[in-house]
Amino acid sequence: MNNILMKIKKNKLLTLVSLTYLILFLVNTDKAILSVKNSMYYVKEMLEIMPAIFVITALIEKNVPKKVILNNLGENSGFKGIILSFILGSFSAGPIYAAFPICRTLIKKGASVSNIVIILSSWAVIKVPMLLNEAKFLGIKFMFLRWILTIISILCMSYLVSLFVKRSNVPNIEKKIIELN
Amino acid sequence: MDLFTILLWFITIILFIVFLGKDKKKTISSMKMAKNLMKNMIGEIIAVLFLIGLILTFIPPHIIKDFMGNSKVILSTIVSALIGSITLIPAFVAFPLVGSLVDRGASIIPIASFLTTLTMVGIVTFPLEKKNFGTKFAVIRNVLSFVFALFISFLMGVLI
Numbered sequence A: 001m002n003n004i005l006m007k008i009k010k011n012k013l014l015t016l017v018s019l020t021y022l023i024l025f026l027v028n029t030d031k032a033i034l035s036v037k038n039s040m041y042y043v044k045e046m047l048e049i050m051p052a053i054f055v056i057t058a059l060i061e062k063n064v065p066k067k068v069i070l071n072n073l074g075e076n077s078g079f080k081g082i083i084l085s086f087i088l089g090s091f092s093a094g095p096i097y098a099a100f101p102i103c104r105t106l107i108k109k110g111a112s113v114s115n116i117v118i119i120l121s122s123w124a125v126i127k128v129p130m131l132l133n134e135a136k137f138l139g140i141k142f143m144f145l146r147w148i149l150t151i152i153s154i155l156c157m158s159y160l161v162s163l164f165v166k167r168s169n170v171p172n173i174e175k176k177i178i179e180l181n
Numbered sequence B: 001m002d003l004f005t006i007l008l009w010f011i012t013i014i015l016f017i018v019f020l021g022k023d024k025k026k027t028i029s030s031m032k033m034a035k036n037l038m039k040n041m042i043g044e045i046i047a048v049l050f051l052i053g054l055i056l057t058f059i060p061p062h063i064i065k066d067f068m069g070n071s072k073v074i075l076s077t078i079v080s081a082l083i084g085s086i087t088l089i090p091a092f093v094a095f096p097l098v099g100s101l102v103d104r105g106a107s108i109i110p111i112a113s114f115l116t117t118l119t120m121v122g123i124v125t126f127p128l129e130k131k132n133f134g135t136k137f138a139v140i141r142n143v144l145s146f147v148f149a150l151f152i153s154f155l156m157g158v159l160i
Helices: A001-009 A012-027 A031-061 A066-073 A078-090 A096-108 A112-125 A128-138 A142-163 A173-180 B003-022 B024-058 B061-068 B074-088 B091-101 B108-120 B128-134 B135-159
Strands: none
Touching: A012 A031, A012 B128, A031 A096, A031 B003, A031 B024, A066 A078, A078 A112, A078 A142, A096 A112, A096 B024, A096 B128, A112 A142, A112 B024, A112 B108, A112 B135, A128 A142, A128 B003, A128 B091, A128 B108, A142 B108, A142 B135, B003 B024, B024 B128, B061 B074, B061 B091, B061 B108, B074 B108, B074 B135, B091 B108, B108 B135, B128 B135
16 A cells, blocks of 8 residues: 555656546546547657667766766857757757756766757757758748747857756756666 | 657667677666666656647647637737647647648747747646756746747747
8 A cells, every 4th residue: 555655656747647537538538538549649759769768868878978978068068069969959859858868867977057958949949850840831931030049049048047057956866876776 | 750760769779889899788787777767757758648638638729720820919929838838739730730820821920939839848848857957947947938939939020
């Protein structure tokens, strides 16, 4: 019994979502089935991408020397770090949450907060496949203008976030990693 | 699988082989770690994905379209930005959706704000972001992204 409670506590969100589905199945089965159907696209996307993401995260964590990350994405990586972060984010695959484990490892290995914001944001909005789609449906002018404005915004945001958030604000990085080993 | 997903797998496999040649023991142990990382996050990811399915049932794309096509531009821009923050729609659905709006002569300001918050602000993925980077980082990044999305869209309205 205690074990089950622990599991529920550890997976609060999953418990909440499961309960919602359970209730919805009882109250409105059609909507519940529709919701499951809607979710399947995302589950498939996740299964296609996340295994590779976790392998890359673990490889960076264990096999890439801290110095390499510190030099290329650290506080003093300067212009090179910014460009590299934009490239990493823009040529990525998958939704923004796929960037979370990788970025967490990068920050632990010495990447600066501002470069992490650049990677996360460009991963989210200025991915190349997305831009191609955008140009197709909304025109090159719309795509290009939004792209430029987004890059400017990301640069401002990366600076602003780094003013408020220090690397030490990222929760118990060391502890979690030891647990995982 | 799209081209970029295939590319991701290709890079992953190449990295794996290169590191395996460099340090076999370390690389094998990093695979164990990958498994543990996945175990650690998968429950929450699944929860988020099924939450998205629920949200899309109650805020379906045609309702989103109605909001974006509203003639009160400022109001519809803010509402579009909010909807974009809550939902997570794949690009191949989102672009045709907004494309048809533009064809009908709708303002591009709400459309730009929707497209930007859709991917950059994640209320649904917030629990995952918080777990990885802490509350402070997640709150500040999402709030700033929302504000800048509005900034981007109004500026686009002026420039186009």
